[in-house]
Each structure stands twice: as C-alpha cells, then as structure tokens.
Amino acid sequence: MRSRRVPCPVRWPPAPPLRAVQAARRTRSNDEVHVQRVGTVVIVDDHPMIRFAVRTVLEQNGWEVVAEAATGVDALSAARQHRPDLIILDIGIPKMDGLMVINRLRADGRGHKPGIVVLSAQNPEHLAARCLHAGATGFVYKGKELQELVGAAKAVLRGNTYFPSVALHPCGERGAAMSEAALIEQLSDRELVVLQHLARGALNKTIAATLMLSEKTVSTYKSRLQEKLNAATLLELTDIARRNGLV
DSSP states (O other): OOOOOOOOOOOOOOOOOHHHHHHHHHHHHHHHHHTOOSOEEEEEOSOHHHHHHHHHHHHHTTOEEEEEESSHHHHHHHHHHHOOSEEEEOSSOSSSOHHHHHHHHHHOTTSOOOEEEEEESSOHHHHHHHHHHHTOSEEEETTSOHHHHHHHHHHHHTTOOBOOGGGGSOGGGGOGGGHHHHHHHTSOHHHHHHHHHHHTTOOHHHHHHHHTOOHHHHHHHHHHHHHHTTOSSHHHHHHHHHHTTOO
C-alpha cells in the first residue's frame, strides 16, 4: 500500500501582540508630529510646472500647501479664504499683477497679514526694491536653487525679511552711468508692468485684457513710457527693457 503524502500546514508568522501594534502606531504618530508642518502657504504662479516644483520642495520641508492660484484675482481670493502664514507670489501673473496683489493684501483691513515672498524670473535689480516698498517680505530670483526659497520662507516665518542687496541700494545711488536704470526706477508699478508686456510683443488689446484695463488706458501708458524713457518708438522701448533685464 502506498503511503499518502499529507501536505504540511502553512506556517504563518505569529501575529504580533496587540501591545506591540499599539506601540508601533504611537511611534509612527510621534514621527508624524516630529515632521509637523512648519506653516501654511499659498502658491501663486501662472505656470503649473513651477507651482508643482515649489509645492514639492516646500512640502518636503514641512510646509502645508493649502491652495494654488494662477491669477492675481484668484490669489486674493485664496488668501482671504485660507489665511495662510505665507504666500509665494510671482509678479507676472494675469488679471492683476503681483505688485497690485501685494498692495491689495497690505491694504486689507481685516487684520491678517501673511508673509509674502516674491518668486520671479524678472531682474531683481529693478523689481526687488519695488516689492519691498509695496510690502513684500522676501524676494527670490527664479534663477537660484529652490532651496533658497525654503530659506527665505523660514526667515519670513521668523519675522525677518529676505531680499537681495540690490533691493537696499536703489539705482540712483550707484552713479550716473546707470541713467536708463535710474529712469526705469522712476516708473510707477503699473507703468513697469505695461512696459514688460509691450517688450514681449503683446498687443494693446491683449495687455488690456490681461491687466483689466481699457485699450485707451494702455495707449496712454505707452505714450507716457515713451516720454519718460526718451524712446521715440516701440522698438526703442523694447530695446531699453531688454538691456535692463526686464524681459
């Protein structure tokens, strides 16, 4: 008679005691507390990939991103709804440029005053001081590593400001050789924004729609810019903007 093979029972590893499971959960919970968020932040930029990169690096460093926005109007709405500790803000955004967003936030009498770090690809030599005067608390050039943004965010959360040295030394203090830069420094924030759009080749109609102005108002700004910058034509305006790193 052949003997039948009896299959061996599967040996599962013994279940851990209930106390061990509870201890592991407490340890994991403690670890989560250890990396608890640094603060809340709203990211404002009209480029989705930049928002994604900024969100990633901030979340890796303990920040909680509570909202994203692609326009100035949406930025104000997100700031009022979420009341974040910090706003990361690009300047060249549609439907209300970043400088106007800063002015609106600082003029808001509701009491909440978030930190505002400008993250911009525009020349900090002309823009950083304007952001400082408008009420921003930090400025980081997009050409820098994103870790610098993390440092700026932490500094602002501690109640400090974070600006490049050029923001503290206006163009007019660096000699007559920078006459074009000095003229640009005298432009209003809105004039500077219109100049940048014109230098990028945008039509008056497009600029008007982006900045929520009438075409007649854009034409007035254009004429005023030519007068203030001693430019006879739009081409000369464009050359001035490019020479000074505005586009």
